[in-house]
Amino acid sequence: MKRLIAVLAAAVIFAGCAARPERYGAVYTDLFDTVTEFTAYCSSREEFDRLSGICYGELKRLHEIFDIYSESETYGAASLNAGKEGDCPAELYELTEQGINWHSLTGGRLNIALGSVLSLWHDCREKGILPDPDELRSRAGHCDIGKIKLEGGRVRLEDPEMSLDFGAVAKGYSAQKTAELLINSGAESFALNVGGNVITYGEKPSGKWEIGIESPDGGIFTTVKVAGECVVTSGDYQRWYEVDGVRYHHIIDTETLYPAALWRSVTVITDDSAEADALSTALFCMPYDDGRALAEKFGAEVLWISPDGEAKRTEGFSDYE
């Protein structure tokens, strides 16, 4: 009998010592005009709260730099667009530099200098009306990426009518920077979803992270399993408004100046979240052959869903499904 008690006690002690990391989650709704979800496996609530604090703090800092409507004191995209001089944060300089590079890589499909056109769409969305076509065209005359000057760690806009908009790249870039900080802070297993830009690190105790890809008409189209990769979807169903029964979504084609209509959604899997974010927006506005060539250049895996619901995939995409 004594032995039996000893065995039971030992069993409980052994099981207790091997503390299984538990799943914790936090949601932030005041960043990047979207919802951010941070999920991590940690040995204690205190450990999770520490990581969540680091995660929120870093995202908030980057949000203030890239938010073009920011009223914060920090020098960022809003101050730059307003023509103010100031100490340019390294991240603003770096993402502007990357944006210029993306413009040439995507044949202009991704243009961070499209701010004047996008702000017109933004104002019209708020009012529930459509932009005036002449006004759109006149604003498109102030989107020349060549007028962004990078000098001595500063960004300068040569055309006072132009403005930068980091909406297509800031979430992915910020998720990447934040994930790097979390890893350096001791995080071992987490997934961060900044408005559809998912970045994963490590695995769950039960295996890889599972990311459902929404079907444009509802339900889940497919699920991808990742551990360390980034997954981003650009879709016409994510953000939209309606005028006279017609839906207008938020991804504006740089050539037509209207919502891109080639695809319902484009999902990209790569190792870098900034790259995945930029690629998904660019591919959303590109025909299949051009998009495929661009994806191959980056070694990205892609899923395209066309307006008739048909799916196209790069060869390696199905390895994740």
Added chain:
Amino acid sequence: MNKKIKRPAADILLICAALALALIIYLSGAKKEAGVNVEVRLGGKIYAVLSLDEDAELDIDGKCTLKIEGGAAKIVKSDCPNGLCAAHRPISRSGEAIVCLPNGVSVKITGGGADFVI
């Protein structure tokens, strides 16, 4: 004499039994994720966790009304200006979410299946 020689073997057997039992206790802890829930958050903090299997209506801080019916969750009413959340189709699969940004409300299906749906 004979009995004394057998003692270490019996001890080893007991230690093995203890380890096996520990493994069973440890693994049973991992099986708790069953059951599909609806997690409601307000301003990022958990406001309520409801079962998707049970029909319910929840007033979220006077801002949105959540309805769970027939194994699906939907926001049926919202005082937000754009009404995108109330226009969202009902959700029922793990990882799916409905969000009302102006009110800081999120409703998500959790437990089993996908971690996120994008």
